[in-house]
Amino acid sequence: MADYVIETKGLSKIYSKTKVVDSINMHVEKGKIYGLLGKNGAGKTTTMCMLLNLTYPSSGEIFLFGKSIDKYSKEIYPKIGSIIETPGFYENLTAYENLKIIAKLRGDYNPVNINSVLKIVNLDCEKSKKFKDFSLGMKQRLGIAAAIMHSPELLILDEPINGLDPFGIKEIRALLKRLSHEFGITILISSHILSEIENIADVIGFMDRGVLIEEMSREDLFKRLDKFVEFEVSNIDLAINILRELGLEENIDFTFNGEGTIRLYSNLDLRDKFNALFVRAGIDVRKVELCEENLEEFFTRFVSNN
Template sequence: MVDYVIETNNLSKIYYKNKVVNSVDMHVEKGKIYGLLGKNGAGKTTTMCMLLNLTYPSEGDIFLFGKNVNNHSNEIYSNIGSIIETPGFYENLTAFENLKIISKIRGDFNSNNINSVLQMVNLDNDKSKKFKDFSLGMKQRLGIAAAIMHSPELLILDEPINGLDPFGIKEIRTLLKRLSHEFGITILISSHILSEIENIADVIGFMDNGILIEEISKEELYTRLDKFVEFEVSDIDLAVDIFKKLELKENKDYAVKGDMLCLYTHLNLRDKFNALFVKAGIDVKKVNLREENLEDFFTRFVSNN
């Protein structure tokens, strides 16, 4: 039997008659990194806020660690760390001093524990630096340190890599993988950056317009990535007209990407399509057989659902 740390049933949220989260059934397995993937406005943050009891569901049930949150809220939420939006800290204090204040408010101050957490997030060598002098990546790592300082079993992170440069993204990615693989922390992370979700997640939930379309393991995802034919042509509009006359549908059968025409279906007819282009006076500069990445899959998947 699968051990789910997060499980929702028909979870929905309505704001002013607008259903921003619509009947979400989510399943986050213990010890996994679950990537909630969707465009801005897809409902990711609202879903996380409901999971964290920051806003109440309009409909549905939430089970965390196998328990209904309505009946065991104090026990449950003491075992969760989270970052929703940008973490706030005192600008003129060091990382240690900021965490000391947080831990004293919680009533669990332990200097050894703080030093250990700072070491985990690679901030132990910046003991004298003030928060105001931190890079954005350092600030995000301190936010994660604050979220894990009480040794939670579940970490919920909303867009933790948003705004980071490539080096900062790599730092956060390495840290989250370590927290999951070495310390067994279950992680729910949201992002609209498809490549990062692909790099970090064990399971991906595709969300669009408030609906969780599907949950899929990364291993299964790779078996479902379609091959496609990429035509580089001199007249993209004329090539598209030919596809339309053949009753091929955009986003389902083909897509336009810059000066490239990508064909997803009828791959065995690519020689005939190439001949039709040439007959119509279109110069075909390249014809490549490729495999789609997560971004291609997400675009096609959302368009067809």
């Protein structure tokens, strides 16, 4: 049986008669990075707020570390670090000074811990720089430092890469992988940036309009990506007629656009035969390429079919 750090059963949230989270059953295994993927408004933040006891469920159950949050909240929540929305810090203080205040408020101030987490998030060389002069990526890393300062076993991060430039995204990605692989922290991360979830998550939960459609491992995801052959031809109408005469159906076996491109989804091993038929019919074939859909294409197709 899997060791779940997060498990929900029929978890729902209703605001003003609108069900923003609809009976979701989530399973986050220990030591994994779980990517909660969905468009803005899909219910990701509300789900995280319920997990963190920041808002109460309308129905359903939440189990963290195998225990109900209703009965064991005092035992559970010290094991969790989180970032919901943009972390707030004092603008005129340094990273160390900000973390010192947070640690004292928690009652666990220890200079060694602060220096240690600043090193983990690569802010140990910015001792004199004030928060107001930080880049957005540095601010996000300081937020993560604050979230891990008490050595949590679970990290819940809502859109931590939102608004970052490519370099900042790369830094956060590397940091989260290190926290998971080197320190054994289980991570739940939400995002609407499909490629980043693809690059970082061990397991992906697809969420749309409040519904957790499916959970799948990264390996299963890649197995389910559609493969297709893309032809670029000089006479698309004639090429389509040839495919139809062979018994292939539009929108099932192939699709096309007005720019001379045909995507073939079946009989991929016969692509050389199709190419030969096109050429024999006097069609110039500019490209024949075996391709695979990306996560964004898969997500669009997956959500529309569910």
